[in-house]
Amino acid sequence: MPASPDHDVLERFASIVGARHALRDDAAMAPYVQERRGLHPGRAAMVLRPGSVDEVCRIMALATATRTPVVPQGGNTGLVGGQVPDGSGRAIVLSLARMNRIREVDVASDIVIAEAGVVLQDLREAAADAGRLFPLSLASQGSAQVGGLLSTNAGGTAVLAHGNMRDLCLGLEVVLPTGERLDDLRKLRKDNTGYDLKQLFIGAEGTLGVITAAVLRLVPQPRGTQTAWVGVASSQAALALLQLARERAGSDLIAFELIGETALGFALAHIPGTHRPLDVMTPWSVLLDVASHQSDADAHATMEGILAEALAAGLVVDAVLPASQAQADALWRLRESLSDAQRPEGASIKHDIAVPVSRIPDFIARAAQIVEDIAPGARLACFGHMGDGNLHFNVSQPVDAEAAAFHALRGPMSDAVHALALEMEGTLSAEHGIGQLKRAALAATAPPVALMMMRKLKATFDPAGIMNPGKLL
Numbered sequence: 001m002p003a004s005p006d007h008d009v010l011e012r013f014a015s016i017v018g019a020r021h022a023l024r025d026d027a028a029m030a031p032y033v034q035e036r037r038g039l040h041p042g043r044a045a046m047v048l049r050p051g052s053v054d055e056v057c058r059i060m061a062l063a064t065a066t067r068t069p070v071v072p073q074g075g076n077t078g079l080v081g082g083q084v085p086d087g088s089g090r091a092i093v094l095s096l097a098r099m100n101r102i103r104e105v106d107v108a109s110d111i112v113i114a115e116a117g118v119v120l121q122d123l124r125e126a127a128a129d130a131g132r133l134f135p136l137s138l139a140s141q142g143s144a145q146v147g148g149l150l151s152t153n154a155g156g157t158a159v160l161a162h163g164n165m166r167d168l169c170l171g172l173e174v175v176l177p178t179g180e181r182l183d184d185l186r187k188l189r190k191d192n193t194g195y196d197l198k199q200l201f202i203g204a205e206g207t208l209g210v211i212t213a214a215v216l217r218l219v220p221q222p223r224g225t226q227t228a229w230v231g232v233a234s235s236q237a238a239l240a241l242l243q244l245a246r247e248r249a250g251s252d253l254i255a256f257e258l259i260g261e262t263a264l265g266f267a268l269a270h271i272p273g274t275h276r277p278l279d280v281m282t283p284w285s286v287l288l289d290v291a292s293h294q295s296d297a298d299a300h301a302t303m304e305g306i307l308a309e310a311l312a313a314g315l316v317v318d319a320v321l322p323a324s325q326a327q328a329d330a331l332w333r334l335r336e337s338l339s340d341a342q343r344p345e346g347a348s349i350k351h352d353i354a355v356p357v358s359r360i361p362d363f364i365a366r367a368a369q370i371v372e373d374i375a376p377g378a379r380l381a382c383f384g385h386m387g388d389g390n391l392h393f394n395v396s397q398p399v400d401a402e403a404a405a406f407h408a409l410r411g412p413m414s415d416a417v418h419a420l421a422l423e424m425e426g427t428l429s430a431e432h433g434i435g436q437l438k439r440a441a442l443a444a445t446a447p448p449v450a451l452m453m454m455r456k457l458k459a460t461f462d463p464a465g466i467m468n469p470g471k472l473l
């Protein structure tokens, strides 16, 4: 069991980063010890904000020597409580925010080397300045940082075309719990020299080491894009539309998002400035993006072709193509507000599942029945990255129900929804990770051999058990 650091130990930590970057009073530490939804309130002995890899190495060596727990933190946008300390007040929060340099943009190799604290929005802008695209995009991109995105293997809206952080990472620089530095900042697409060590740290949620920098892939900026909002009568029709769009656009199909009418209704009711995109109301909507490396006209023609075929096949009730980038942005803002729009509707129980794409309609039908059986009248605010098989299967309390009574149903409801996803060869955490929130669920459902291997890896890299204890495993 890691120990509580005493005053002298805290002084030694503070001397590594300097007093200005060693926060100790409660008010200064407050933004680092709780996450945005207030679900996992914690306490810390200190918050350290190192400015260099060398400082991180010295902090980790001291942490292992003194058995002080360390919680790495990026933009604090994680949704499973992985980035905040527990309530014991023994841990040090290690914020990477000051390490926010872009070390190199190599256009000919299509790579960028970014430090862990670079905010995703800044990374995308730096790529754009060089005439390139860093394709990962998600609603939290104004705060989420490279280290956190890698540690949660973040996805977002363009995974369909470009993959998630694991696919976009070529090399890593990592500080191990012992303070040793793994310098693996390779720029190579091909390198078959043994174990691919970087993969251990991607998606590890800060339990094996501290990511300090990464080599990330860039892609050419498309010359044209076309967005469409499509109303469909069923999730089966949406699935057929996805197949058609893939066949016609191939890798130029960038995003394919499914949006349930209840989720859309919440956004229209609660997010100022939003408007229903179509005149008709349909049970499901699809927001899709097609890119072209030729021109806007080419992307437009591809989208028109897809929609004409889909209309002829009876897959589409109605559709609109935005006439300007501003109109397209407004449609995407609507999509990105869906999660926040659920809050004014009262208590919610959220599930971040994935199943094979072909099984999405079946999952939705069976999971909806599970929810209705457990919480009659509860409202499904379901939406997600259908092209990746990933749904945010969110449930809002019945109108006029007691929030506390609805919250009490979380255990049985989530267990049953997760069991269904697993039965359908899916996962109970597609994007957000395990953190504190799903630790028990992982332990209860992961294959015993997989759990054994994860525990052995953890013990090998972190023998003192100081790296983000109580998370993931």
Ligand SMILES: Cc1cc2nc3c(=O)[nH]c(=O)nc-3n(C[C@H](O)[C@H](O)[C@H](O)COP(=O)(O)OP(=O)(O)OC[C@H]3O[C@@H](n4cnc5c(N)ncnc54)[C@H](O)[C@@H]3O)c2cc1C
Pocket: 071, 072, 073, 074, 075, 076, 077, 078, 079, 081, 082, 083, 084, 096, 116, 137, 138, 139, 140, 143, 144, 145, 146, 147, 148, 149, 150, 151, 152, 153, 154, 155, 156, 157, 205, 206, 207, 209, 210, 211, 212, 339, 431, 432, 435, 468, 471
């Ligand atoms: C509105 C909203 C929309 C979102 N949409 C999506 C989405 O579409 N797709 C998606 O995948 N996620 C999404 N997320 C989740 C979230 O943005 C991701 O989990 C993000 O990748 C976390 O980045 P961060 O910098 O905020 O990390 P944090 O929240 O600070 O940390 C996340 C985890 O990484 C660890 N960590 C952080 N930095 C390091 C480091 N340098 N080294 C080692 N470990 C580290 C932490 O200990 C923690 O376990 C969304 C979140 C919000 C709030």
